[in-house]
Every structure is written in structure tokens, then in C-alpha cells.
Amino acid sequence: MTFPVPYCSFVAGVICQLGMKPEASIVELTLDSKLKNVEVAEEAARSVSAKAGFDEETEFHVEMAVHEAVINAIYHGNKEDPRKKVHIKFLVTEEAIEIHVRDEGKGFDPSTLPDPLARENLLNISGRGIFLVRKFMDEFRVANFPGGGTEVIMVKHLTSRIPSNQGGTGREHEGDSTSG
Amino acid sequence: MSMKATVRQVDSVTVVDVSGRITMGEACKQLREVIRGELAKGHKNLLLNLADVTYIDSSGIGELVSAYTAVSNQGGQLKLLNLTKKVHDLLQITKLYTVFDVHNDEAGAIGSFKTA
Numbered sequence: 001m002t003f004p005v006p007y008c009s010f011v012a013g014v015i016c017q018l019g020m021k022p023e024a025s026i027v028e029l030t031l032d033s034k035l036k037n038v039e040v041a042e043e044a045a046r047s048v049s050a051k052a053g054f055d056e057e058t059e060f061h062v063e064m065a066v067h068e069a070v071i072n073a074i075y076h077g078n079k080e081d082p083r084k085k086v087h088i089k090f091l092v093t094e095e096a097i098e099i100h101v102r103d104e105g106k107g108f109d110p111s112t113l114p115d116p117l118a119r120e121n122l123l124n125i126s127g128r129g130i131f132l133v134r135k136f137m138d139e140f141r142v143a144n145f146p147g148g149g150t151e152v153i154m155v156k157h158l159t160s161r162i163p164s165n166q167g168g169t170g171r172e173h174e175g176d177s178t179s180g
Numbered sequence: 181m182s183m184k185a186t187v188r189q190v191d192s193v194t195v196v197d198v199s200g201r202i203t204m205g206e207a208c209k210q211l212r213e214v215i216r217g218e219l220a221k222g223h224k225n226l227l228l229n230l231a232d233v234t235y236i237d238s239s240g241i242g243e244l245v246s247a248y249t250a251v252s253n254q255g256g257q258l259k260l261l262n263l264t265k266k267v268h269d270l271l272q273i274t275k276l277y278t279v280f281d282v283h284n285d286e287a288g289a290i291g292s293f294k295t296a
Contacts, residue, residue, distance in 0.1 A: 035205045060266065067237055071204055117275050125246045128238035128274055135273055 027090040031070070033078040041070040041088055045099070048090045052097050052158060061136035062097065062156055068129040069101040069152045077103030077150055096138075096158055102151040107144035183207035185214045193293050194223040195261075195286070199232035202240030211240075215247040215258075224256025225293045229286070231262035241274060248280065257281070261289050 027048055031037040045066035049059040070086060078084035084104040091098040114121050116128045134140045139155035183200040196214060201207055218226060228244070230236075236244075244260070251258040259281040263271065271277040283289035 038203070064237070067203075071237065071239070075204065122275060122279065123245055123249055125242040126239070128241055132238055132270075132273070 023093065025092045027092075029088045031074075031086045031088065033074045033080050033082060033084050033086060035071070035074060035080070037086075038067055038070050038074065041086075041101075042067050044088070044090065048092060048097065049156075052092050054097075054156070054158070058156065062099075065133045065136045065154055065156075066099060066101070068133050069099075069154065072129055072152070073101050073103035073105070073150075076108065077105030079105065094158070096155050098153065098155045100151055100153050102149055104149050106148065107150040108142070109144075110140075110142050183210055185211055187214065187218065189223075190227075190286075190290050193225045193227050193290050194218050195227045195229055195290075197229045197232070199234075201235040202233055202243060203235065203237045204239035208239050208243040211243050212246065215250060219250060219254055219256070224251060224254055226251055226256065226258045227261050227283075227286075227289050227293070228258065229261040230264065230267055233264060233267055236267050236270060241270060241276065244280070245276065257293060259283060259289055259292065261286060 027044060029041065029044055031040060042063050045063045046059060049062045054062065066088070070088065073086045074080060078086065081104075087100070087102040089100040089102075091100075110130055113130055114124070114127055116122070116124065116131045121127065130140075133152070133154060136156075137154040138157050139153075141153050143151045143153065145151070183198065183202055183206075185199075186197045188195050188197070196218070198211065202211060215226065226247070228247070248258045261283050263282060268277070268282075271280065271282075281292065283292065
């Protein structure tokens with residue numbers, strides 16, 4: 001599976017790079033730390049998921065996980081600092097889609113996050129973002145870099161892929177444009 | 181697509197028709213201002229019609245919780261109407277479905293305020 005360069009044509013006002021290696025298709029985006037750029041990441045997640053062959057519900061789950069991880073990177077990681085970027089990488093293989101979202105912030109420890117399902121936290125206003133990422137993806141891990149920056153790595157296995165003879169049907173998102 | 185919230189009065193209930201994306205940033209702020217504005221007017225029976233909400237994120241869910249708490253703290257009631265499947269599923273996953281009083285038809289929802 002390959003992804004053509006125009007894949008990134010919807011990206012406006014952001015730096016977009018595309019690279020490939022034989023064993024995996026790779027799409028990379030670098031975004032400014034602006035909340036409006038979250039929609040660019042969502043659009044990329046939708047496109048990559050659709051091309052990978054996920055069903056529509058799983059496609060939404062991947063999109064939502066990317067949305068939450070990127071919001072986390074822009075708002076909590078980079079604190080909307082215009083000098084800092086968010087780096088996103090999608091790796092698609094025959095078995096899975098692996099997504100890396102890296103910020104340039106001070107890092108966080110996911111084990112310290114409160115459980116949003118605990119009775120005492122149920123009515124908390126915040127604290128559900130990483131929970132949803134974990135819920136929607138099959139694997140989740142966080143790497144903190146010594147020089148600064150945190151990378152969220154999430155994996156979705158291609159178990160809910162649409163059979164190839166049904167691919168491309170009923171996908172209302174395909175072909176949508178994004179204002180960025 | 182940004183969020184829009186339109187307010188109308190049905191009997192003693194203030195119905196807020198919400199459409200678009202309820203996500204972190206302007207949309208959440210806008211929804212908060214609408215709810216606080218209605219409370220300031222003394223409107224304490226609020227029904228949020230979410231039929232045309234295309235997307236909600238964790239911040240949007242938090243905003244619904246915030247609205248619920250704000251209304252409850254003033255002795256009012258906030259209920260939800262016409263959840264899309266995505267919003268329904270998210271409320272289930274976050275265990276908030278049992279917190280909110282959720283309705284599928286407006287007349288029934290309006291009536292439930294009268295009997296509450």
C-alpha cells in the first residue's frame with residue numbers, strides 16, 4: 001500500500017512531509033501549536049484509516065484518538081506556544097496502523113492520571129482525553145524524551161478491516177475537504 | 181464546521197438546539213456562555229437538543245458535565261435530547277449516560293420537566 005503525495009494537499013499553513021519505506025507506508029505531518037490544526041490531524045487520520053481499510057466505526061475511533069492526542073500535545077504539552085510544533089506520524093502495515101504524536105513539552109506520566117470512571121471523578125470537567133485514546137486504540141504507550149518532548153504511540157490492529165470487495169462503500173468522509 | 185446554539189422556549193422549558201462540533205476552544209466556551217446566560221435569566225429547566233451535533237470530544241463531554249452541574253447547583257434540571265450514535269456511545273463509555281436524563285422525543289422530554 002502506498003500513499004500519494006497529494007495526500008497532504010489539504011494541509012494549509014502547516015509543514016507537511018511525506019516519506020516511505022518498503023515495509024510500511026508512512027505519512028508525516030508537522031503542525032503549529034494551534035487548536036484549529038487539530039482538524040488537519042483528524043482529516044489525515046480519516047484518510048489514512050480509510051485507505052488502510054478500517055470500517056467506518058473504527059475509522060471514527062482512530063480519528064477521535066488522534067484528535068485527543070493532538071489536543072493533548074498542543075494544549076497540555078506545548079501549551080499553545082507558537083514556537084513549538086506537534087509531530088505526527090502514521091505508519092501503516094498489513095497488520096496495523098501505528099500513530100505517533102510528539103510534542104515539545106515537559107512530558108507527563110499517564111499512570112498518574114485519575115480514573116474518569118471512578119465515582120468521585122465522574123462529574124469532573126476534564127480528564128477523559130487519554131482515557132478515550134486508550135479505549136479506542138489497541139495499544140497505547142508514552143515516551144518522554146530527556147531533551148524535552150513527549151511522544152504518544154498508539155496502535156490499532158487491522159482486525160476490523162472491510163473486505164477488499166466492499167472497500168470504499170458508505171464512507172461519507174471520503175473526499176471531504178478541510179479548511180485547516 | 182463550528183458550533184451553533186439556538187435557544188427557544190417551550191412552555192417552562194428552555195430548549196437549546198446545538199449543531200456542529202462541540203470541541204475544545206471556542207465551541208465549548210460558546211456553549212458555556214449560552215447555558216450561563218439562560219441561568220442568569222432564571223431559566224432553570226434546560227433541554228439540550230444534540231440531534232445535529234456532528235462531533236464531540238472529551239472537552240465537549242466535560243462541557244456537558246459542567247452545564248449539568250451548574251444547572252443542578254441552581255436547583256434546576258438539565259436534560260439531553262436526540263443523541264447521535266457517536267454521542268450516545270461516548271456517554272456510555274464514560275459512564276455518563278446514567279448521569280444525564282436522556283430523551284428521544286421532544287414532547288416527552290418537555291413533559292418530563294413538568295412531572296419532575
